[in-house]
Amino acid sequence: xxxxxxxxKLILIILLATCxxxxxxxxxxxxxxxxxxxxxxxxxxxxxxxxxxxxxxxxRTQTCAQWKDQISEFVTEGQSDQQIxxxxxxxxxxxxxxEPPKRGFTLSxxxxxxxxxxxxxxxxxxxxxxxxxxxxxxxPIRLAGEGRAATxxxxxxxxxxxxxxxxxxxxxxxx
Amino acid sequence: xIEQIEQVLPQxxxxxxxxxxxxxxxxxxxxxxxxxxIGLQKIESGELQGRPASNFTLPLxxxxxxxxxTLNELQGQVVIINFWASWCVECFKEAALLxxxxxxxxxxxxxxxxxxxxxxxxxxxxYMADYDITYPSGPDMGSTISRDYAITxxxxxxxxxxxxxxxxxxxxxxxxxxxxxxxxTLLAEE
Numbered sequence: 001x002x003x004x005x006x007x008x009k010l011i012l013i014i015l016l017a018t019c020x021x022x023x024x025x026x027x028x029x030x031x032x033x034x035x036x037x038x039x040x041x042x043x044x045x046x047x048x049x050x051x052x053x054x055x056x057x058x059x060r061t062q063t064c065a066q067w068k069d070q071i072s073e074f075v076t077e078g079q080s081d082q083q084i085x086x087x088x089x090x091x092x093x094x095x096x097x098x099e100p101p102k103r104g105f106t107l108s109x110x111x112x113x114x115x116x117x118x119x120x121x122x123x124x125x126x127x128x129x130x131x132x133x134x135x136x137x138x139x140p141i142r143l144a145g146e147g148r149a150a151t152x153x154x155x156x157x158x159x160x161x162x163x164x165x166x167x168x169x170x171x172x173x174x175x
Numbered sequence: 176x177i178e179q180i181e182q183v184l185p186q187x188x189x190x191x192x193x194x195x196x197x198x199x200x201x202x203x204x205x206x207x208x209x210x211x212x213i214g215l216q217k218i219e220s221g222e223l224q225g226r227p228a229s230n231f232t233l234p235l236x237x238x239x240x241x242x243x244x245t246l247n248e249l250q251g252q253v254v255i256i257n258f259w260a261s262w263c264v265e266c267f268k269e270a271a272l273l274x275x276x277x278x279x280x281x282x283x284x285x286x287x288x289x290x291x292x293x294x295x296x297x298x299x300x301x302y303m304a305d306y307d308i309t310y311p312s313g314p315d316m317g318s319t320i321s322r323d324y325a326i327t328x329x330x331x332x333x334x335x336x337x338x339x340x341x342x343x344x345x346x347x348x349x350x351x352x353x354x355x356x357x358x359x360t361l362l363a364e365e
Contacts, residue, residue, distance in 0.1 A: 049293040050328075062262040066295045092293055093318040127196060134192070 254335040261302035270306035
């Protein structure tokens with residue numbers, strides 16, 4: 001009877017001991033294998049330092065391989081993505097970042113396109129409105145021989161000259 | 176006839192406005208192109224020869240007694256600044272020579288400085304151990320020194336005379352005869 005009550009306790013103790021053992025062993029085992037998806041994701045945010053226009057993840061040079069190893073080490077150590085990116089920017093300069101930081105002079109790289117888009121849009125709207133509001137005002141045109149006034153556009157400036165020219169060319173300039 | 180005239184005249188009227196728009200657009204585009212062209216302009220290290228060497232403070236790797244070295248504090252000495260990296264195959268060819276020259280000339284008033292370019296510290300230290308580099312070397316933090324000296328790659332070596340001017344620039348690995356001749360010439364200058 002005594003052994004029957006003792007058995008569940010023994011099983012419980014063994015289970016607890018196993019859990020403790022697993023917990024004790026797991027962290028080092030996990031720490032030795034970085035998350036390569038994360039390493040690649042970080043590498044995609046960095047430029048190859050020695051070749052133009054290629055990000056670190058796609059680069060096959062020795063330098064890039066070294067940098068990716070360095071990222072793996074940092075990931076293994078438990079550093080955050082931002083900490084790793086900050087390290088590379090501090091160590092090698094901000095030009096290694098795919099995206100320029102949103103501060104200082106490089107902030108203008110983020111703001112200027114938006115400003116240019118807004119200004120361009122406003123300018124386009126203004127120009128289109130101005131052009132559409134410049135509907136020709138009716139102007140009487142008297143054609144020789146017909147003795148009547150017709151309506152046409154533009155009563156001032158160059159248009160008068162052109163009208164005269166048209167009338168001359170048509171031989172109808174005698175009113 | 177009247178209809179034809181009506182079609183032509185509005186275009187004439189708005190021609191001035193459109194011209195203004197075209198001119199403004201052209202000026203804007205030319206401005207952008209000018210800014211772009213200025214951005215593309217890049218000075219190369221060769222153009223720095225004869226000019227005063229840009230001052231810098233280089234943090235040194237832990238193995239050195241000093242924490243950092245500042246160029247301006249070396250006025251009156253001949254200074255050799257060598258840009259290198261552990262991934263640079265060409266750097267291997269001159270590493271032992273530079274160390275030998277440092278040992279041969281350090282007592283004559285020559286200072287060697289190694290600037291580690293775009294490198295990881297672990298491999299840089301391994302490289303220095305492999306070639307037994309003992310002259311002050313450190314990482315180029317933020318690549319600022321490389322940028323100031325407008326290097327085109329590694330290895331690249333700058334020879335600074337006693338007056339603090341860049342007397343010579345060697346792009347690529349240097350040969351012993353050239354290195355020693357240059358050092359002798361610079362040391363002989365007053």
